[in-house]
Amino acid sequence: MTDLLRFRTDAAHEEPAVSLDAFVEGQANASAVRLEAGDDARVLIPYLDRIMLVEIGFPKFRDGRGYSSARILREAGYTGELRAAGDVLVDQIDFMRRCGFDAFAPDAPIDEAVLTRSLERYDYHYQPAADAIVPVWKLRHG
């Protein structure tokens, strides 16, 4: 495990995350939950106001299910920390940010210089997502 990368100003949430099964089966008062790639994020929706950290596992960087989980949580109004953990590579972080992830626990270290350049590279985006970016069609028509 390498350093946690955070794009939030609040303090990192330290309580260990429980699995979705454990959360559902009695630990619904836990404030940190870990979702595996195949877990249904919608199960958490009734509890979002008391969850402070959702960690989503990426077993392989090619497994993109976590991107949908993240958006679903953000679209449901979740504002706590959303952490991508596992096989998270520098070239994925821009997309992950757009889907609502604001913290990253990559298995291998991320080159900060490459990351900074990658996050600044695109001035425009075609579609709205779970971030504040204004899609190109809105820029075109005001």
Added chain:
Amino acid sequence: MYKYDQYDQSIVDARVDEFRDQARRRLAGEITEDQFKPLRLKNGLYLQLHAYMLRVAIPYGTLDSRQMRKLAYIARTYDRGYGHFTTRQNIQYNWIKLEEAPDILADLATVEMHAIQTSGESIRNVSSDQYAGASADEIADPRPWAELIRQATTFHPEFSYLPRKFKIAVIASAEDRAAMRLHDIGLRLVANDAGDLGFEVYVGGGMGRTPFIAPLIRAFLPVDHLFSYCEAVLRVWNRTARRDNIHKQRVKILVHQMGAEAFAAAVEAEWQEILPNKSDVPRAEFDRIAAYFTPPAFEAGDREPDRADPDFAVWLDQNVKPHKHPGYAIVNISLKPIGGIPGDASADQIDLMADLAERHSFDELRVTHAQNIVLPHVRKADLYTIWQALVDAGLAESNLDLISDIIACPGLDYCSLANARSIPVAQKIATRFAGRQRDLGELKLKISGCINACGHHHAGHIGILGVDKKGTENYQLLLGGSGAEDASLGKITGPGFSEDGIVDAIERVTDQYIAVRQDGERFLDTYRRVGMDGFKEAIYG
């Protein structure tokens, strides 16, 4: 034709910069080949038997002469002087060096082109009808919708690490010239009783080792919801598809396993969740895009060409199609010279086609899924001049939709996955049947060098599949497929054949067709009437 504004250009330029950085990191050893692979694949760069292959996107198969000339320039400068037009209306270069790939992308960006999402597990280049905007049977030009999808699916953050590749086709006429139902999403623009436009939505088609014709999952989707509905399809698939077996991850497998009805219900439910995000592209933006596709300034007057030259008359009858505007015609340029490599064109030929488009077709060209080129808007009065120029360039083969108009994948000559060669088989068949192809009539023959089906063999009236039989190349024969509006999947006739044996077998098939066909029946019609039994004995004796 669509033209980039500052936003489109900025995004494509940023992509060149990004890929340059990724290639640099790979060449410097900062990332492994395993990590680089999905990055290069998102940009159309495959590692092949002999070199890298680069696939360049030609959105919905439409391009202008400036872009076409750039493709010729790339063929000359970075490849061996030719390019290969593909079944998804793109172009591929087979002899590319990784070091030069970023420069090629930079060259492409100067003419509003790119290789974004032309391979890998991403939403691929949208395909469409090569006669769009020119054909009388369309209810509207489908390309503004295709362009809208192109933009909305480019770098979609949620759908860039999909279970598998994802292909979308949009058409707007009853006749299907784009194999629409063999795509992951096939869209057909239709009008309802009230006269409003919407889409029939088909999901889960595809070729590969388990071919499916996409079922209809929604009979009428109001056009304004096109994108959010596609997002719902993608999200259902992205969340529920298997991730443990690469051969079972396409959306077609999911639709098949869930059943079309249950899949449609899941999509409807997801769509209701997605609608509040307001991700649909507003009508004003559609109108802005559509303005680029207003018909060109056609001239009045209708003069039929002089048919005195018999070779010209044959070409007219075979390769020239009616246009919606009187006095104009649609010209198909065959990239299937007898004995040539299907879909290949030299840099000089590409330049010549660009010149013809500039002079005679309002500066427009199209690439077809059958690997030919179309000049969509040609004055009938110019047809003879064009034909003469094509003859001089070796591009005047009069074989559109005939047995020598073969779709063939690169096969073992280039492809690292191949079991057998496709190109020599195509060459032998074209040579054998050239003399009587007109008598055989419409006969779509398609060849793949392995089960991945890049050559559409499932959808050929006659299909050929290369397999490996104890270390030697062997070919299976399929009959009865179609990628058109009467879509069907071909059936294997029985035991396979050697390279020469397959050509002989096709001769027996076509002889049998000629023996039993009834008035006006195409090969496919005869096959559908008499079935496999009507051919089996002729083939195997």
